[in-house]
Amino acid sequence: MxxxxxxxxxxxxxxxxxxxxxxxxxxxxxxxxxxxxxxxxxxxxxxxxxxxxxxxxxxxxxxxxxxxxxxxxxxxxxxxxxxxxxxxxxGNYEEIIKITSVTEKARKQGKINDKRFDKRFNNYMSVYAHLRCRKAEQGLALAEEYFKDFHYSSGNWFYFLETYLLLAVHAKQYGQAFELLQQARKNPYYRKQRVAAQQRWELYEAYIQFVQPEQSPVKMRYFTQFVQTVPDYSRDKQGYNVAILILQFLHFLRRRDIEGLLARLEGLRKYEQRHLRDPATLRSQLFFRMLLMTVKQNFVLAVCEKKAAPLLERLKAAPQPGEAYGEIEIIPYEDLWELTLGILRQNQMEQAAIEHAERNRT
The missing domain is CATH 1.20.1270 (Substrate Binding Domain Of Dnak; Chain:A; Domain 2)
Known part of the structure; x- marks a missing residue:
């Protein structure tokens, strides 16, 4: 011009x-x-x-x-x-907490364009980092504060709620986790999620149902069916397949289904050999070995607890894997081991009661 x-x-x-x-x-x-x-x-x-x-x-x-x-x-x-x-x-989630904190501070000071910056994403990453670096209680408090910023019609609402639910599970607030699960189910946009996302919610529900079983026969039948068919849902060789295999093993252990347990035992061995060779998958490797030990020691509680003690110490010291390795612990392995010992204890008590009743009859 x-x-x-x-x-x-x-x-x-x-x-x-x-x-x-x-x-x-x-x-x-x-x-x-x-x-x-x-x-x-x-x-x-x-x-x-x-x-x-x-x-x-x-x-x-x-x-x-x-x-x-x-x-x-x-x-x-x-x-x-x-x-x-x-x-x-x-897997440096402590650094992510620092980055998100510094960024939020800069936003409040007007150093970042507030109209363009998505504080919801920053908040999500902060909450997710708290989950992954084992600060569940702090992360849960932040999730409760930040969740109101997400609209229920947004796909990000579901992503944030997944992390929120997992924080509740990691904090052992299973009742709250179940309420959050129901909140997701009642969302009218639930069925509009991708199939893979809906399957993740089903897996979360299966874990919560396993930790706190409902007495409803219908619910229990659905849970049993889900646990037995869930392998068909996942094709990725890392990530949720680990959670699936563990849940199946514990399910058959609780039922004292030796045949089903031995079949899953072979699955655990093969999976470890093929997909858990990387040092970054150490936590999954260690927990798999702890589960295999229960079978080797014939499910004797005292022996399993003693033999697994060194592995448990290594597990507690092992770092969380990063996203590059696709691993996810729906329930921390340390908590799952407590649950495993509880199942062995219950099975041992029930077996002792059966043997005592048989002796009385004779």
């Missing part, structure tokens, strides 16, 4: 501004491409996420350099999400 109007001074001034903005836009687009590469790998298979681990420091460094030059909201956003993704991949 200035060229057409023959105004050379204004033309030269605006051309310089335009060149600066074009240079900024080019850097922002470069940052966006870097972030897109990261996002693609994160949304792919477990193997891709493991490969990404080695590339993340390079990506982060490039994004930091771009942000120093541009200092725009766009470059901040790509760097911020990349930093969170990097720590999530390696």
């Amino acid at each position: 200035y060229a057409e109007m023959r105004q050379p001074a204004k033309y030269k001034k605006i051309i310089k501004q335009l060149a600066a903005y074009q240079a900024q836009l080019a850097l922002e687009e470069e940052a966006e491409v870097l972030y897109a590469d990261i996002k693609m790998a994160l949304n792919h298979k477990v193997r891709s996420r493991k490969f990404l681990l080695h590339q993340m420091p390079v990506y982060q460094h490039k994004l930091e350099q771009i942000h120093k030059k541009v200092k725009s909201y766009n470059t901040f956003h790509f760097l911020y999400v990349t930093r969170l993704s990097k720590e999530e991949l390696v």
Whole structure:
């Protein structure tokens, strides 16, 4: 326009501004491409996420350099999400709590564009990090505060509620976890979730039902059927399959179904050999061995407790795996081991009662 109007001074001034903005836009687009590469790998298979681990420091460094030059909201956003993704991949959830806390403080101080920044995502990552670094009580309190910011028609409402429920389970607030589960079921948008998401809710319900069994025969029949058919639901060789195998084993242990238990025992062995060789899966490896020990020791409570003690200490000291390894503990393994010992104790008492009744009859 200035060229057409023959105004050379204004033309030269605006051309310089335009060149600066074009240079900024080019850097922002470069940052966006870097972030897109990261996002693609994160949304792919477990193997891709493991490969990404080695590339993340390079990506982060490039994004930091771009942000120093541009200092725009766009470059901040790509760097911020990349930093969170990097720590999530390696399982450094304490650092995620720090990042989210510092970011929220900066938002309140007006250092971040509040109209563009999604504080709900920041809050979700904080709550999720509390779950993964074993700060369930603190995380549960934050989840109760932050949940009101999510609208029930949003898919993010369900994602946040999943973490909220798991925090309740990890804090051993099973009654609250059941109420949250019912809240999800009653949401009119529940059936509009992806099939995989609905199956996760079913698995959560199965665990809660296992910990606090309902007396309803219909519920118990549904639970039994679910536990026996759930392997068909999962094709990924890590993640929820671990939780499924454990639940099946404990289910047959409680029922004292030796035939079913031995079948699941073989499944546990094969799974460990094929998919739990990585050092980052140490917690699952150790817990699998503890479960296998109950069979080797013929389900004798005192012997199982004694033999598993060294493994339990190693389990308590083992770090939580990062997202790169796709593992999830619906109930912490330490709590599941207490539950396992409780089942052995109950089975032992019932067996002793049966033997006592038989002796009285003879």
